[in-house]
Amino acid sequence: MFIGHYGPAFGAKAAVRRVPLWVYFIAVQWLDVIWSSLVLLGIEKMKIVPGYTQGSALDLYFMPYTHGLIGAIVLSLVFGGIVALFMRAQKRAVFFIVAAAVFSHWILDLVVHMPDLWVWGDLKLGFGLWRWIWISLPLELLSLFIGAWLYARFVPARPRGNLWLWLFVAAMAAVEIYAAFGPPPASAAAEAQTALIAYGVLALLAGLVDLSRAKPAL
Numbered sequence: 001m002f003i004g005h006y007g008p009a010f011g012a013k014a015a016v017r018r019v020p021l022w023v024y025f026i027a028v029q030w031l032d033v034i035w036s037s038l039v040l041l042g043i044e045k046m047k048i049v050p051g052y053t054q055g056s057a058l059d060l061y062f063m064p065y066t067h068g069l070i071g072a073i074v075l076s077l078v079f080g081g082i083v084a085l086f087m088r089a090q091k092r093a094v095f096f097i098v099a100a101a102v103f104s105h106w107i108l109d110l111v112v113h114m115p116d117l118w119v120w121g122d123l124k125l126g127f128g129l130w131r132w133i134w135i136s137l138p139l140e141l142l143s144l145f146i147g148a149w150l151y152a153r154f155v156p157a158r159p160r161g162n163l164w165l166w167l168f169v170a171a172m173a174a175v176e177i178y179a180a181f182g183p184p185p186a187s188a189a190a191e192a193q194t195a196l197i198a199y200g201v202l203a204l205l206a207g208l209v210d211l212s213r214a215k216p217a218l
C-alpha cells in the first residue's frame with residue numbers, strides 16, 4: 001500500500017492539530033522509510049517479481065525489523081516519543097496520535113500484503129487483497145479520500161482554502177493509479193530509492209498545502 005497510508009495522516013491532523021501535517025505524512029510512512037533504508041543497506045530483502053500480485057510486484061520475503069509486529073510497535077513508540085519531545089503542550093495526546101499514525105501503516109499493510117508481516121515464530125500475516133487490484137485500489141483511494149475529507153472538514157481553513165488540498169489529493173490518486181498499472185520497478189534498490197524520494201516530496205507538498213489553507217493570524 002502506498003497512497004492509502006496518507007488517509008490516517010490527514011485524519012490524525014483533524015484529531016490533533018498541533019502536529020504539522022508534514023510530520024504526520026512522515027509518520028504514516030515511517031516503517032517504509034526505515035524499510036527502504038534497510039533494503040538499500042542489504043539488511044531487509046525483497047525481490048521484484050512482475051505479476052507477483054495484481055497490486056504489487058514486490059516479493060517482500062524478509063523484513064522482520066520494520067514490518068514485524070514487534071518492530072512496528074517499537075518504531076511507532078519511538079517516533080511518537082520523538083515528536084512529543086518537540087511539543088510544548090499536549091505531549092501525551094501527541095505521543096499517542098503520532099504513534100497510532102505510525103502503527104496504522106502496519107494495519108493497512110496487513111490488509112493488502114501477502115503473508116509477509118512477521119508476528120512470531122513461523123507466523124506471518126497478510127490478508128492478500130493485492131491479489132485483486134479492483135478491490136485493493138479502490139480501498140486505497142477510499143482511505144485517502146476519507147482522511148482528506150476529515151481534514152478539510154475539521155481543520156479550519158481560509159475561504160476557498162481547500163483548492164490546493166483537492167488538487168494534491170487528485171495528484172496523489174493519479175500517482176497511485178500509475179503505480180498500479182505502470183511498469184514494475186527495475187530493481188529492489190531502484191524501488192527503495194524511488195520510495196524514499198516519494199515520501200520526502202509528498203511530505204514537503206503536504207506542508208505547503210497545510211500552509212496554503214491556513215487562516216492568517218488576526
Ligand SMILES: [Zn+2]
Pocket residue numbers: 031032067105109
Ligand atoms: Zn509498508
